[in-house]
Amino acid sequence: MANSPFRPGPSLKARAVAYLSRREHSRLELQRKLSAYCDDPAEIEAVLDDLQRTHWQSDQRYAQAYVHRTAGRQGAQRILGALRQQGVADGQLADLQDTLRTSEPERARAVWQRKFSAPPADARDYARQYRFLAGRGFSSDVIRRLLSDRDTAFDPDVDGSGDSATDESA
Secondary structure (H helix, E strand, C coil): CCCCCCCCCCCHHHHHHHHHHHCCCCHHHHHHHHCCCCCCHHHHHHHHHHHHHCCCCCHHHHHHHHHHHHCCCCCHHHHHHHHHHCCCCHHHHHHHHHHHHHHHHHHHHHHHHHHCCCCCCCHHHHHHHHHHHHHCCCCHHHHHHHHHCHHHHCCCCCCCCCCCHHHHHC
């Protein structure tokens, strides 16, 4: 019995289904978690193959769930890097990558607006805001465009000018 030197309890499949009932997991993530309960990699692989065959586990579903959870706070580079680290193949990330790249300017702007109240006043402030957005995985091109294009990237009321035609007519 392969499970005897480890913690007694449910079978590997029952443990895997319990993990998957809480949230989606990548195959690699499940493999790591199940390895604490079994020292036979072939047995773990058989359980994971069965779970994939019966559609209990899907790396594509895991990737979509992960993107849904993190897209509002992180850039495409960071999200895709985390998914690759969890064992999701590049072929499965192609559609997600296109979607993330297209929506990245809007997501970067939303993240920026939650953190900062005004466009960068000087080079030091620019560098601070740039580092903040880069640390969240947004591309340098998107960050530069957001921080330097004051006409389209910033709301007129956010930059503190308050001078608009609607203010005069009111």
